[in-house]
Amino acid sequence: MKTYYLTFQVLPAIYNQQHDLLQGALASCWIVAEDSQSAYAKAKFFVSKDDWEINQLKSSPVEVTKENFLEKEIGLEQYIKAQEDGIAIFYTAWARDASTITEPTTLPVLPSFRINLHEYIRKQKKLSQNGRCLHYDNGVGCNKIINAHSIQKNRSLSAIAVDGKVYEISKNIGDLKNNKGKFIYKKNGINKVSTFLGFCKKHDNELFEAIDNWPLLPTNQQVFLYAYRSLCREFFVKENAYDLFDSQLSGTPDKHAVRDLLETTKLGTTFALENLKAQKFEYDSSLCKKFYTDIKYVLFISKQKPFLAFSGLFYPDFDFMGNQLQDLGDFKKSLALITICSAPMANNEWGFLFAWHKSSSNVCVAFMRSLATIIHDKKNLGDFLFRLAVSNCENIAISPEWWEKLPAEHKEQISTKVTSMIDLFEPIKPTYLMNGLEGIVQWSFEEVICNME
Ligand SMILES: [Zn+2]
Incomplete structure (x- = not known):
């Protein structure tokens, strides 16, 4: 199995007031898969499952190794997570009016529905x-x-x-x-x-x-x-x-x-x-x-x-x-x-x-x-x-x-x-x-x- 990295440009699929503040968002995916096609299908499913609407594929699946992320703290962390769970997704969102924000905030992603x-x-x-x-x-x-x-x-x-x-x-x-x-x-x-x-x-x-x-x-x-x-x-x-x-x-x-x-x-x-x-x-x-x-x-x-x-x-x-x-x-x-x-x-x-x-x-x-x-x-x-x-x-x-x-x-x-x-x-x-x-x-x-x- 190989590890693939791809990104989607996304928007929240379910509306709430906070979303008015959003300019855009990016879903970065690390997927362990047999080939790029199944990595793409898997990433697309899990991003949608987290209540994001996919606007477009920002970067196509490329095969990656640990070396690609050695200098990047979050990337490396997610790469390691994917090795353990088979998948890791990291969402980044940015605000419309960035001048009012001084520090990046970390928020958990809570999907509206999970299979029981x-x-x-x-x-x-x-x-x-x-x-x-x-x-x-x-x-x-x-x-x-x-x-x-x-x-x-x-x-x-x-x-x-x-x-x-x-x-x-x-x-x-x-x-x-x-x-x-x-x-x-x-x-x-x-x-x-x-x-x-x-x-x-x-x-x-x-x-x-x-x-x-x-x-x-x-x-x-x-x-x-x-x-x-x-x-x-x-x-x-x-x-x-x-x-x-x-x-x-x-x-x-x-x-x-x-x-x-x-x-x-x-x-x-x-x-x-x-x-x-x-x-x-x-x-x-x-x-x-x-x-x-x-x-x-x-x-x-x-x-x-x-x-x-x-x-x-x-x-x-x-x-x-x-x-x-x-x-x-x-x-x-x-x-x-x-x-x-x-x-x-x-x-x-x-x-x-x-x-x-x-x-x-x-x-x-x-x-x-x-x-x-x-x-x-x-x-x-x-x-x-x-x-x-x-x-x-x-x-x-x-x-x-x-x-x-x-x-x-x-x-x-x-x-x-x-x-x-x-x-x-x-x-x-x-x-x-x-x-x-x-x-x-x-x-x-x-x-x-x-x-x-
Ligand atoms: Zn019988």
């Missing part, structure tokens, strides 16, 4: 505890909702755990604050990792029997179920996110930067949820007819001891060579979806599984073909698959045995990659699957099975 974090977390927790059965045949019989594992527990999570614990991304806001807004990994018991209240006991046991009690062979049915479970977990999470943004919006004042951000996020979540609903409809129709061949997949098999367990999905936007496959910002089109997961196999092997419903084949086949080109060009497949899992799957568990031996710089690179994928202010780069995180894993895959064509 405590309330936000409470609501989030409450929503995640609102159990419901997502089985295609749900109804009155679904009376006992259980904590279902979205990552297979008995063979997958327990295989990488040490003393019943694995590392996962910490969702604790305190951790996020303490680490300059960067996501970190924390140890948690496998009974709690990857669980969601998305199935009743009866349906969970019945439906997932073929993958919970058997290693992946693979049969079409097993692949279907792995994909379906990833889909249902995401559906559960996105429905909750939608409700959360909705309730946050009702308590946020009009024409406020936080409201704009929430509205944009809600719009994106609505679109993602609509697409998930359409996907779930396709999966449900195939599942109730037992048309398991509607699932298409590519499975990479490794004989190495696994140290990751994961289950997730994403809408492939760019392939492994940086070509665009679909535009995630075009809210008029329905999106193709692919699921990824790790799966335990017989003889201590494990598989990296890509699977999608045939209705998504147009995009997913092109995505997998670009991976085939990578293999053909003798590039390091392990690096590409690891980068993909870390970038596109937040539902990931890591073996303590592996993580604790990992050099600090590798841990840092992984955290940075995860954060950049989740950061609202950072646009996704077309090349995000092409480079980064090289040489951290030494994965080898001996065999590939697929039913693509």
Whole structure:
């Protein structure tokens, strides 16, 4: 991450009498970011959030180091603050009639509105505890909702755990604050990792029997179920996110930067949820007819001891060579979806599984073909698959045995990659699957099975 410095010419957005005295004001921003574009977006948001109206960008983002501010007391102070908090903003205002003022005055900036974090977390927790059965045949019989594992527990999570614990991304806001807004990994018991209240006991046991009690062979049915479970977990999470943004919006004042951000996020979540609903409809129709061949997949098999367990999905936007496959910002089109997961196999092997419903084949086949080109060009497949899992799957568990031996710089690179994928202010780069995180894993895959064509 780099530090950028930029300034805006600003005016108070909310009027009060003191503002009559103001001739002008300047917001100087020190932002830790991946690139100048995200530094600009982040600065703009936080300045607006402090109730300033931005008149113009006074100086564009430039990369800076501590040396740039050695002679400047305030600048250095703010630069150091940005290193700790990820952001520092300093406002300077000057009066219309300067002759009456002899000394500069320091005033605190008190924004008219702040998100009530405590309330936000409470609501989030409450929503995640609102159990419901997502089985295609749900109804009155679904009376006992259980904590279902979205990552297979008995063979997958327990295989990488040490003393019943694995590392996962910490969702604790305190951790996020303490680490300059960067996501970190924390140890948690496998009974709690990857669980969601998305199935009743009866349906969970019945439906997932073929993958919970058997290693992946693979049969079409097993692949279907792995994909379906990833889909249902995401559906559960996105429905909750939608409700959360909705309730946050009702308590946020009009024409406020936080409201704009929430509205944009809600719009994106609505679109993602609509697409998930359409996907779930396709999966449900195939599942109730037992048309398991509607699932298409590519499975990479490794004989190495696994140290990751994961289950997730994403809408492939760019392939492994940086070509665009679909535009995630075009809210008029329905999106193709692919699921990824790790799966335990017989003889201590494990598989990296890509699977999608045939209705998504147009995009997913092109995505997998670009991976085939990578293999053909003798590039390091392990690096590409690891980068993909870390970038596109937040539902990931890591073996303590592996993580604790990992050099600090590798841990840092992984955290940075995860954060950049989740950061609202950072646009996704077309090349995000092409480079980064090289040489951290030494994965080898001996065999590939697929039913693509
Ligand atoms: Zn049920």
